[in-house]
Amino acid sequence: MNEKVTIYDIAKKLKTSAATVSRALNNNPNISESMRQLVFETAKKMNYKQNKLALALKSGKSNNVGVIVPYIDRSFFSSIIRGIEDELYPRGYRVIISQTHETEQKEIDTINMLLNAQVDGILMSVSKFTATNSHFKRVLDNNIPLVFFDRRYKMKGVSSVVIDDFQGGFDATNHLIKLGCKHIAHISGDMSLEIYRNRYEGYKTAIEDAGLEFNPTYVIESKNDIEAGQTAVDFLLNLETPPNAIFSSSDYVALGVIQKLKERGFNVPQDFCVVGFSNEPFTKFMELTMSTVDQCTVEMGKMAALVFLEQVKNSKIKIEKKVQLSPQLIIRGSSSKKL
């Protein structure tokens, strides 16, 4: 029960050759029906399992794809991975996961390891601190499809799947405008990141499109945590004309915002409306549920997988696909004002 059974073992038992066994198992047409059946039965009896490594070495296809994210245990990324795995598993691909911990060095190491492991493709979200792109080029030089999701590095030959952050920012802000809020502030994340810039642009455009005045002091760039939200509120409420609504690029910041507003006696959403971004799981479990923008993460993962598959299918053609998914504004308690 212990040693591994190969086609040679089957061949020996049947006094035939490994080639015949291989052909029989692969339903090759020029093999006699009797032999085919015999081989199948014997294979099952001997508990034969095809060695995918040998196959991979021979064919050059490992049927493994690498997925690289900053951290697996962030709900955003784990949902994307779920989408990827759901899509690729039924097609015979296995998904190799690695985390960069947001460092460029680990990203580089990981890509090297995956290339050594002969993966058939790499789907990834770029680390926040990645400044170079030679490791990405190396992937392309090896003719391995590379697909970025969410965070991308702009370069030729790479497909990407992102959400339309501009639209997300626009929709969220527009929703606040429709509620009658005239003074809408925005708390952004690190503006050196594309995603935050785009959300900000969406916010700004919505303000201007509505004929409201765009006020630069209403725009705060901050870290992505609860404290940052609290600090921001303290700052904003001290302005000559304090805002009466906030669109935050982060749910965590928005949570801090709501906490501080309550602390300072505001009634959310009657006096002050808040919309976050990301649809973190906790937002729907809060006592006052939070309005936010859903990034359809599972969809994003599935789409990334599909783009990869398409690239595999047409490996001759260089495809450079840019997919932009529409985010979904989710209106909940923190902005459900009765008009």
Add this chain to the structure above:
Amino acid sequence: MNEKVTIYDIAKKLKTSAATVSRALNNNPNISESMRQLVFETAKKMNYKQNKLALALKSGKSNNVGVIVPYIDRSFFSSIIRGIEDELYPRGYRVIISQTHETEQKEIDTINMLLNAQVDGILMSVSKFTATNSHFKRVLDNNIPLVFFDRRYKMKGVSSVVIDDFQGGFDATNHLIKLGCKHIAHISGDMSLEIYRNRYEGYKTAIEDAGLEFNPTYVIESKNDIEAGQTAVDFLLNLETPPNAIFSSSDYVALGVIQKLKERGFNVPQDFCVVGFSNEPFTKFMELTMSTVDQCTVEMGKMAALVFLEQVKNSKIKIEKKVQLSPQLIIRGSSSKKL
């Protein structure tokens, strides 16, 4: 830049043999220093990457481990995976992820695929609906280390890492007792699962140890969602002697409990204390933060990885390790009563 460089290419360029190149690259002692350096330089110049598939086929070690969970995007599992990956990546292992979607069939398929892929080990949490174990036996027959985490299937030869659910249940209940609660109810999950039975036993033991009366009508078996918590509260409050504290085996249920209690005018934690289980992320973001039992998931993942590594190291000896981690009671708002 396109074709892959092998040791044969290097050998040809240097007019030597592949064996020499291989030895040089592996720092084999009986190779001249000059040749070693020459090979290293040439390899770097030609951008040589070792083909791990060939190595894996030759050595029988793929350096891949399979990790199987019901769903990746549950925070509980993604944290465990994070722990596993953090531990195994630096040691050169890659982690292949698969989801069972809680079905036995996918679990069986996945195990077969992983065995075909020649993984060096399988770390998994058993699907809720798994009733047979022949697929696990197949893993052991192949001499592949198998480690269960959280949910295990009791069988010989398999190591497991679980948390001490009994202690978790005991600690949570005991904490409520210390707060002076005399009528403590328990909402359990599906009692056919070991983990829920153990939490229940911990609860019961704590009650009895404290000399309180164990009341079977205070024990409710329910689904793991918010509604179930609400329903349970309605039931419990209609009892002749309603409880004044609840230990729930699920944070989601506990959330429903707290919502319903507030709705019915109770002041948590002054009138009624609640403790959940799992330390789901949302529990610390609630307005009234929730007391719960942390399952040290990252630790569990790391421990599972270490058990695997130990098994690899002593592959001759059959180890059957049962690791039980201590859960951590986290006291927050929902049971922070001033005494």
Add this chain to the structure above:
DNA sequence: TAGATTTGTGTAATCGATTACATGAATAAT
């Protein structure tokens, strides 16, 4: 200086599956 030992390198087998090519037997065509 002859023999023993060390050192560095090459040859070829191996891991397991696939497949181009060859071959012998059976069958069809003329």
Add this chain to the structure above:
DNA sequence: ATTATTCATGTAATCGATTACACAAATCTA
């Protein structure tokens, strides 16, 4: 009856790296 064709199967190369074994040259020993 003889040649042509089809069919089923075997032989051997291949994928890329490792390694036991062999062997020549260099060095050491007595």
